[in-house]
Amino acid sequence: MFQAKNKPAEIGTYSPDDCLFLLKDLSKIKLEDSTVNRELKIQTGGHYSESLPIEYQPPKDYIELFWNTLHEYKHKVALCIGVAAEQIFSLKGKNTVLVSLARAGTPVGILIKRYIQKRYNVSLPHYSISIIRDRGIDENAIAYILGEHPEGRIQFVDGWTGKGAISLELTQACRRYEGKFGIHLDDTLAVLADPGHCTSVFGTREDFLIPSACLNSTVSGLVSRTVLNNTYIGKNDFHGAKFYKELMDADVSNTFIDIIAGEFAGILEQASGIAVQRLNENITAEFLGMQAVQKIQAEFGIENTHHIKPGVGETTRVLLRRVPWKILMRDKTSPFVKHILMLAKEKGVEVIEYPDIHYLCCGIIKSVKGNKP
Known part of the structure; x- marks a missing residue:
C-alpha cells in the first residue's frame, strides 16, 4: 500500500486550496505520440494509459465558441453543480472527502467544493x-487519502457519464480494494451530467454540453491525462501525469471555475429544492448507455464496444484525441453540438443523422488495424 515518499504533486495551475493532485509528475518524460500511432497501438494490444495524445490546439473560432458556450450556459452548469453538491453534503456531511477522477472530474470537484464552502461555510478536502x-483506481492514492482522513467519507466525482465504463470500473475497483484491505469504499459516482443513467448522484440527466468538455488540459489545470506505464510508474508510486507549462498562455482553468462559481449566489435555494426532491425519489442506475451502444454495435458492425462513445462529452473526446470514423447525431440544430460539428468538419469526419438514440450524439472510433470499424 501507501509508501511515505508519495505526496501531492506540485503540478497544475489550480490553487492547492482548490485541489491536491495525487499524481506522479512525469513532465520531463516524452510520452506523446501521434493520434494514428496511438490508435494502432491501442487496437493491437497496447493500453491507452501507456502514452499520451498530442494536445489539440484549437483554432480561434473554436475558442470563441467555448467562451460563448460558457457564458450562455454558466447558470445551467452552476445549478447542476449545486444539485450534485447538495446531495453529497446531505448524504455525507462535514466528513466528506471529495475525490475527483482526473481529469474531467477535477474542475467539477473544485466547483462542488466551492459550492459547499459558499453554502455551508465548510471547506472539504479535495483530491x-x-x-x-x-486497470482500476490508484490504490496508493486511496491509501494516502485514508491515511490523511481516517474518519473521512470518500465521495468520488467525475464530469459526466457515457455508456458507464468508468462507473463500472469504479465499482470493480472498490470491491477489489475491500477484498485486499478490508476497507469499504462507496462506489457511488457524483457527476455533473448523467445521460447514461449510471449513478444516483447527478446534476442532470440531460445530455448537454459541459463547457469544460470542449477543451483538454487548458481547462483542467494544464494537467494531462493520467498515465500508467510500468517504465515510469513503480508499484508504490501514484499514477502519473504531465504538467503542460508551455501552454500557460492558453490556460483558462481558473477563469472557468470563477465564472461558474460566480453564479452560485443565484441558484442556492433552487439547487437545494431539486436535491431534496431527488433524494426522496427512488433513483437507480440503469445503464441505458450500454443498451444504446449494443444497438449501434450491431447496426454498424463494430468489433469493439470501446470504439463507441455516446454523449456530448464522449463524442468531443473522440474528436479531440482519437481517430474518429463517424459521428451519429440525433439533432444537428442543438446548441450543444455546435463544437462537434465544427471539429467534424475540420477533421473531415462524416456526421450521420441518427434520431433513434436518447443521447444527442455518439462518436465512433475508426479501426486502424483493418477495414472494419
Whole structure:
C-alpha cells in the first residue's frame, strides 16, 4: 500500500486550496505520440494509459465558441453543480472527502467544493486521482487519502457519464480494494451530467454540453491525462501525469471555475429544492448507455464496444484525441453540438443523422488495424 515518499504533486495551475493532485509528475518524460500511432497501438494490444495524445490546439473560432458556450450556459452548469453538491453534503456531511477522477472530474470537484464552502461555510478536502479503464483506481492514492482522513467519507466525482465504463470500473475497483484491505469504499459516482443513467448522484440527466468538455488540459489545470506505464510508474508510486507549462498562455482553468462559481449566489435555494426532491425519489442506475451502444454495435458492425462513445462529452473526446470514423447525431440544430460539428468538419469526419438514440450524439472510433470499424 501507501509508501511515505508519495505526496501531492506540485503540478497544475489550480490553487492547492482548490485541489491536491495525487499524481506522479512525469513532465520531463516524452510520452506523446501521434493520434494514428496511438490508435494502432491501442487496437493491437497496447493500453491507452501507456502514452499520451498530442494536445489539440484549437483554432480561434473554436475558442470563441467555448467562451460563448460558457457564458450562455454558466447558470445551467452552476445549478447542476449545486444539485450534485447538495446531495453529497446531505448524504455525507462535514466528513466528506471529495475525490475527483482526473481529469474531467477535477474542475467539477473544485466547483462542488466551492459550492459547499459558499453554502455551508465548510471547506472539504479535495483530491484528484487516477482511474484507468481495465486497470482500476490508484490504490496508493486511496491509501494516502485514508491515511490523511481516517474518519473521512470518500465521495468520488467525475464530469459526466457515457455508456458507464468508468462507473463500472469504479465499482470493480472498490470491491477489489475491500477484498485486499478490508476497507469499504462507496462506489457511488457524483457527476455533473448523467445521460447514461449510471449513478444516483447527478446534476442532470440531460445530455448537454459541459463547457469544460470542449477543451483538454487548458481547462483542467494544464494537467494531462493520467498515465500508467510500468517504465515510469513503480508499484508504490501514484499514477502519473504531465504538467503542460508551455501552454500557460492558453490556460483558462481558473477563469472557468470563477465564472461558474460566480453564479452560485443565484441558484442556492433552487439547487437545494431539486436535491431534496431527488433524494426522496427512488433513483437507480440503469445503464441505458450500454443498451444504446449494443444497438449501434450491431447496426454498424463494430468489433469493439470501446470504439463507441455516446454523449456530448464522449463524442468531443473522440474528436479531440482519437481517430474518429463517424459521428451519429440525433439533432444537428442543438446548441450543444455546435463544437462537434465544427471539429467534424475540420477533421473531415462524416456526421450521420441518427434520431433513434436518447443521447444527442455518439462518436465512433475508426479501426486502424483493418477495414472494419
